Amino acid sequence: MKVCIKNNDIVLENVTDFKPTDTFDCGQCFRFNPDNNGGYIGTAYGRTVRITQDGDTVTLHSTTQSDFDSVWKKFLDLDRDYTAIKKELTKGSDAVMASAIDYGKGIRILKQDLWETVISFIISASNNIPRIKKIIELLCTNFGTPHEYEGKTYYSFPDAKTIAALNPAELDVIRAGFRTKYIYACAKSVASGEFELDLLYNMSTTDAKRELMKLNGIGNKVADCILLFALNKFDSFPIDVWIKRIMEYCYFENEPQPIPVIAEFANSKFGNLGGIAQQYLFYYARSLKIGT
DNA sequence: CACCAGGCAAGCC
DNA sequence: GGCTTGCATGGT
Numbered sequence: 332m333k334v335c336i337k338n339n340d341i342v343l344e345n346v347t348d349f350k351p352t353d354t355f356d357c358g359q360c361f362r363f364n365p366d367n368n369g370g371y372i373g374t375a376y377g378r379t380v381r382i383t384q385d386g387d388t389v390t391l392h393s394t395t396q397s398d399f400d401s402v403w404k405k406f407l408d409l410d411r412d413y414t415a416i417k418k419e420l421t422k423g424s425d426a427v428m429a430s431a432i433d434y435g436k437g438i439r440i441l442k443q444d445l446w447e448t449v450i451s452f453i454i455s456a457s458n459n460i461p462r463i464k465k466i467i468e469l470l471c472t473n474f475g476t477p478h479e480y481e482g483k484t485y486y487s488f489p490d491a492k493t494i495a496a497l498n499p500a501e502l503d504v505i506r507a508g509f510r511t512k513y514i515y516a517c518a519k520s521v522a523s524g525e526f527e528l529d530l531l532y533n534m535s536t537t538d539a540k541r542e543l544m545k546l547n548g549i550g551n552k553v554a555d556c557i558l559l560f561a562l563n564k565f566d567s568f569p570i571d572v573w574i575k576r577i578m579e580y581c582y583f584e585n586e587p588q589p590i591p592v593i594a595e596f597a598n599s600k601f602g603n604l605g606g607i608a609q610q611y612l613f614y615y616a617r618s619l620k621i622g623t
Numbered sequence: 624c625a626c627c628a629g630g631c632a633a634g635c636c
Numbered sequence: 637g638g639c640t641t642g643c644a645t646g647g648t
Contacts, residue, residue: 453631509643549631571628
């Protein structure tokens with residue numbers, strides 16, 4: 332991959348294994364959306380960027396070398412060799428995985444902000460993706476910090492102190508239902524320093540998961556999503572209704588299985604690439620509407 | 624009307 | 637320990 336600066340854009344040449352649609356619409360993030368010109372635009376780490384693609388050239392519009400180096404390069408996981416990962420996942424002639432990878436060949440696992448990911452996946456519990464996105468946008472437009480980008484106003488994801496300082500009833504505007512109390516308690520805990528999110532970066536997957544699950548509203552599945560999408564612990568394999576269905580459909584002759592059985596099967600089959608395998612499968616399962 | 628959505632916590636036994 | 641139930645809201 333070659334990085335060039337052209338006017339206010341960062342242009343990446345010879346980019347492989349990346350398509351904005353696959354990466355931003357595969358269900359891992361909630362704040363990137365298609366613009367009206369075939370690109371995607373979204374906000375992360377308090378900054379907004381518009382991303383377009385032409386063949387193997389990817390352009391990050393109206394940004395800086397500094398933001399690319401400090402934010403977007405890591406966020407987009409551009410240093411990782413996904414060609415090698417795909418090869419590893421399909422060895423042993425797994426036809427299902429081959430189809431899933433072919434369908435979602437442009438997926439990269441983003442490295443998202445930890446605090447934002449914690450709250451986003453607390454919101455995700457027993458919810459659907461359009462409404463998760465709606466609730467998160469309400470959270471940001473109501474309590475985030477505005478900035479201008481290409482002539483429009485965008486909002487950062489509000490930090491823990493901002494949410495903790497609210498009167499609890501003020502959070503009702505986001506319409507998160509029973510999840511609101513978890514969001515508020517989590518913000519209080521993080522803002523006070525009682526729960527130190529930064530410590531998770533230096534923990535093993537198991538330890539980080541145990542810590543995360545001390546927070547109300549974070550159970551097994553939500554913890555796995557946070558481990559995968561913010562900490563990039565690729566040995567975690569989140570199992571939601573879609574993954575459960577496609578795993579049963581593809582590997583268990585469509586017979587219902589307990590989640591621990593699926594988890595152990597995935598661990599033995601995909602090992603420390605489970606999280607990436609999971610995301611290919613999730614995106615593929617939703618495209619097929621398996622079980623619905 | 625019922626049922627579901629990238630589940631979880633609390634209450635049972 | 638494992639199993640069941642209530643939970644807010646919005647869409648079909």
